[in-house]
Amino acid sequence: MITHFTATAFPAVNQHYLLQARQMQALSFAVHIPLVAFGISFPAMVLFVEWLGHRRRDDLYLTLARRWSKVMVTLFAVGVITGTVLSFEMGLLWPNFTGTFGGVFGLGFTLEGFSFFLEAIFIGIYVYGWRRLSPRAHLMSGIPIVITGVTGSLLVIAVNAWMNHPGGFTLHNGKVADVDPLRALFGNSYLWHELIHMYVAAYIVSGFIVAACYAFCRLRGRWTRYERTALKIPLTIAALAAPTQILVGDWAARDVAEKQPVKLAAIEGLYKTTRGASEHVLGWYSGNQLKGAIAIPHLLSILTDHSWNGTVQGLDSVPANQRPPVNVVHWAFQTMVGIGTLLATVGLVYLAIWIWRRRLPASPLFYCAVVACGPLAAVALIAGWVVTEVGRQPWVVYRVMPTAAAVTGAHGIPVGYGVLASAYVVVAGGLVWVLRRLARTPLDLSVEPPSELKAA
Amino acid sequence: MFLQSLPMVFILAGLALYVVLGGADLGAGFWQLAAARSPDGRRIREFAHRAMAPVWETNHVWLIFILTVLWTSYPKAFGSIASTLAVPLFIALLGILSRGAAYALREGAKTPRESGRIDTIFAVSSILVPFALGTAVGAIATNRVPVGNAAGDMWSSWLNPTSIAIGTLAVATSAYLAAVYLAADAAHDEVRTLERDFRLRALGSGVIVGALAAGAIFVVEGDDHTLFHSLVTGRALPAVIVSALAGFATLALVYQRRYELARYIASLAVCAVVVGWALARWPTILPNLTVHQAAADHDTLVCVVVAVLGGAVILFPALVLLFRLTLSGRFRGGELRVVEPASVALATVNVRRRARLAVASLIAGFGLLNIADATWAHAIGVAGLFAFVILAFSAIVIPAIDEPVDSR
Numbered sequence: 001m002i003t004h005f006t007a008t009a010f011p012a013v014n015q016h017y018l019l020q021a022r023q024m025q026a027l028s029f030a031v032h033i034p035l036v037a038f039g040i041s042f043p044a045m046v047l048f049v050e051w052l053g054h055r056r057r058d059d060l061y062l063t064l065a066r067r068w069s070k071v072m073v074t075l076f077a078v079g080v081i082t083g084t085v086l087s088f089e090m091g092l093l094w095p096n097f098t099g100t101f102g103g104v105f106g107l108g109f110t111l112e113g114f115s116f117f118l119e120a121i122f123i124g125i126y127v128y129g130w131r132r133l134s135p136r137a138h139l140m141s142g143i144p145i146v147i148t149g150v151t152g153s154l155l156v157i158a159v160n161a162w163m164n165h166p167g168g169f170t171l172h173n174g175k176v177a178d179v180d181p182l183r184a185l186f187g188n189s190y191l192w193h194e195l196i197h198m199y200v201a202a203y204i205v206s207g208f209i210v211a212a213c214y215a216f217c218r219l220r221g222r223w224t225r226y227e228r229t230a231l232k233i234p235l236t237i238a239a240l241a242a243p244t245q246i247l248v249g250d251w252a253a254r255d256v257a258e259k260q261p262v263k264l265a266a267i268e269g270l271y272k273t274t275r276g277a278s279e280h281v282l283g284w285y286s287g288n289q290l291k292g293a294i295a296i297p298h299l300l301s302i303l304t305d306h307s308w309n310g311t312v313q314g315l316d317s318v319p320a321n322q323r324p325p326v327n328v329v330h331w332a333f334q335t336m337v338g339i340g341t342l343l344a345t346v347g348l349v350y351l352a353i354w355i356w357r358r359r360l361p362a363s364p365l366f367y368c369a370v371v372a373c374g375p376l377a378a379v380a381l382i383a384g385w386v387v388t389e390v391g392r393q394p395w396v397v398y399r400v401m402p403t404a405a406a407v408t409g410a411h412g413i414p415v416g417y418g419v420l421a422s423a424y425v426v427v428a429g430g431l432v433w434v435l436r437r438l439a440r441t442p443l444d445l446s447v448e449p450p451s452e453l454k455a456a
Numbered sequence: 457m458f459l460q461s462l463p464m465v466f467i468l469a470g471l472a473l474y475v476v477l478g479g480a481d482l483g484a485g486f487w488q489l490a491a492a493r494s495p496d497g498r499r500i501r502e503f504a505h506r507a508m509a510p511v512w513e514t515n516h517v518w519l520i521f522i523l524t525v526l527w528t529s530y531p532k533a534f535g536s537i538a539s540t541l542a543v544p545l546f547i548a549l550l551g552i553l554s555r556g557a558a559y560a561l562r563e564g565a566k567t568p569r570e571s572g573r574i575d576t577i578f579a580v581s582s583i584l585v586p587f588a589l590g591t592a593v594g595a596i597a598t599n600r601v602p603v604g605n606a607a608g609d610m611w612s613s614w615l616n617p618t619s620i621a622i623g624t625l626a627v628a629t630s631a632y633l634a635a636v637y638l639a640a641d642a643a644h645d646e647v648r649t650l651e652r653d654f655r656l657r658a659l660g661s662g663v664i665v666g667a668l669a670a671g672a673i674f675v676v677e678g679d680d681h682t683l684f685h686s687l688v689t690g691r692a693l694p695a696v697i698v699s700a701l702a703g704f705a706t707l708a709l710v711y712q713r714r715y716e717l718a719r720y721i722a723s724l725a726v727c728a729v730v731v732g733w734a735l736a737r738w739p740t741i742l743p744n745l746t747v748h749q750a751a752a753d754h755d756t757l758v759c760v761v762v763a764v765l766g767g768a769v770i771l772f773p774a775l776v777l778l779f780r781l782t783l784s785g786r787f788r789g790g791e792l793r794v795v796e797p798a799s800v801a802l803a804t805v806n807v808r809r810r811a812r813l814a815v816a817s818l819i820a821g822f823g824l825l826n827i828a829d830a831t832w833a834h835a836i837g838v839a840g841l842f843a844f845v846i847l848a849f850s851a852i853v854i855p856a857i858d859e860p861v862d863s864r
Binding site for chain 2: 010070073077078085088090099102104106110114122128129178179192229233244251354412430434436438
């Protein structure tokens with residue numbers, strides 16, 4: 001029984017809707033994470049374009065930066081509320097997780113609160129300061145947004161890394177003791193690959209999504225210097241980041257193999273602990289084996305252990321009730337890697353044409369591919385988090401607290417889930433509406449009319 | 457004991473700031489809903505929006521601050537509160553969600569009709585949030601949240617006379633604070649009609665808040681006698697008196713059009729209520745759970761205290777900057793025209809050299825991250841890959857965007 005490991009602040013409760021609680025949490029994450037990707041990477045792109053504008057004294061870049069900054073603040077506003085949902089859910093859905101381990105991991109969120117504060121303050125200053133601050137002061141006010149985008153994600157990922165590879169405390173008779181929050185959060189070797197993988201992913205996602213908008217313009221026949229510039233900058237970043245991510249991903253997989261072998265086994269659908277294990281592509285896991293998969297001999301051992309006959313731990317190393325749902329994890333991983341490979345290929349095509357021909361690709365097919373890459377990149381991002389989060393199941397804190405022990409005893413989870421899902425549909429609809437509006441509004445370079453209030 | 461109490465002091469300070477700053481933000485929504493569908497009403501809605509748009513995200517973060525310090529420093533208390541009070545907290549969450557969405561959507565509104573509709577969503581949720589959070593405070597204040605995972609009653613814990621009184625008071629207080637602040641902003645911008653409108657609203661809502669507060673004390677008397685006792689005779693009495701006096705003083709100041717001072721005295725009146733609540737219950741947070749018993753481990757508390765004090769050193773100058781820019785009216789006015797002369801080319805970068813360096817970084821990064829096994833090698837490998845992306849980006853993008861300005 002897994003209760004052997006359990007630590008808990010409150011007595012056990014009976015919750016019929018654990019799966020719905022998990023789905024509600026997963027939905028909230030899936031909505032929030034693409035916005036985080038923009039929060040990490042988009043401010044840097046906006047600032048780069050603004051810097052170019054001042055440097056080259058060219059209004060085109062300033063117009064572009066200003067339009068992007070409107071998109072940035074809109075996405076930030078939506079990110080603020082979807083992030084608030086997540087912080088409420090820490091208590092609304094998982095009070096025993098927070099109640100038991102809040103003292104161990106909570107510091108990450110306390111620090112993140114400050115990071116978030118500074119981000120909100122400087123986004124306010126940056127967005128409302130266009131042409132109300134000096135160009136130099138305005139550019140400077142954007143720098144904290146870039147920094148806090150990185151620190152914020154660092155601190156939240158530190159908590160996630162702790163859940164996957166917990167440390168910095170001991171258990172005495174089911175009670176948490178000897179807490180060292182700094183070691184728990186920052187002395188954790190699991191943090192670094194997660195952070196870098198997410199950071200690079202953020203540039204891929206926002207780079208491809210922004211590029212997709214302008215590739216779409218090109219397909220519709222709108223192709224002035226403005227659209228070309230607005231395509232080249234994000235696409236170049238994404239095209240460089242996507243192949244780099246394959247290398248970062250290889251490193252991440254080796255770390256997972258070492259610290260969470262059961263998650264790796266679920267990723268690969270590997271039942272038996274094997275020497276010289278093969279890498280499996282595609283396939284469906286049932287009856288303790290992966291059926292219909294393409295096997296590449298020895299590749300898994302080479303990738304995870306850097307040796308021809310390295311041993312890879314299988315799902316059989318733990319009892320059945322400690323294994324994650326294999327097909328979800330396996331297919332989420334296939335999706336992430338498949339899309340990642342596609343994105344890297346599109347990126348390499350773009351880079352190759354630039355390096356050898358010194359021009360943008362001419363084929364409409366290429367621009368169709370870029371349009372597809374935008375949403376696909378977001379899908380890959382979410383699939384990657386599914387691998388991490390579902391792959392950790394049935395634990396909320398790996399091998400310390402089962403998710404079933406963390407859940408709330410309150411009634412009405414399905415109602416909350418339904419209401420939240422409907423609210424998200426409305427917010428998503430509204431977001432699409434406002435982004436289309438922002439894209440259509442002509443951004444004229446002259447002064448905005450003064451406030452109508454003065455006239456009153 | 458001191459260390460165990462200090463984070464609670466931070467939480468209460470955060471709560472006071474959330475009520476004062478976030479409350480005014482929520483109250484602005486109240487006046488948007490109350491404004492008539494006339495050109496005058498539209499001006500009120502527009503002004504309230506412009507005054508709050510640059511600061512709402514920052515004001516909202518105080519709530520996140522309260523939550524994170526609470527769950528880090530007093531995890532058991534947080535778990536108990538969030539599970540028993542799941543319903544009002546979820547309602548507040550939905551309100552926050554709609555408010556934030558309305559802020560985001562308003563950027564896209566073109567016609568008065570569209571912005572009017574969005575303002576209505578915004579305003580309704582602005583009333584929902586303080587009411588729901590107020591009922592939650594009432595539940596905690598009257599000892600209706602026992603320790604445990606959803607151990608209290610899901611409905612009667614927050615649907616009771618005291619909770620409803622505090623929820624109503626929270627809505628009225630928010631509206632009152634917003635009216636005082638907006639009158640001050642309008643006076644600063646010398647928009648006389650709006651100043652008159654908000655001054656009347658501040659005076660009216662101030663009287664109502666006073667009456668509701670007095671009424672709330674009688675509700676508490678019937679509902680929770682020990683709380684009533686400590687509010688009117690016990691150690692919370694000084695705070696109650698300060699709040700009442702500051703409330704009257706604000707009314708007098710608004711009447712005399714001395715808005716800047718009124719802004720601060722009104723905030724003091726509201727902060728005193730938070731202090732009063734804390735004094736009335738100290739040192740218990742929940743029934744049979746004192747601040748000391750609920751506190752996390754020693755090292756965690758030390759880290760929280762250092763983090764909050766250190767964070768404050770960075771945060772306050774930034775907050776002062778934001779509020780100075782906002783209160784000076786700079787973000788509400790028109791824009792300066794910055795004359796940009798014709799385009800100049802960037803200093804040319806040595807593309808070939810950068811490209812060679814980029815390839816070298818890529819090879820080094822690959823070797824150290826993907827072939828080597830040592831941790832230090834991985835760290836340098838990641839740095840190598842980042843160097844590759846940055847160098848390659850600069851080698852490609854700068855020549856790539858270098859087109860003649862008039863090319864179509």
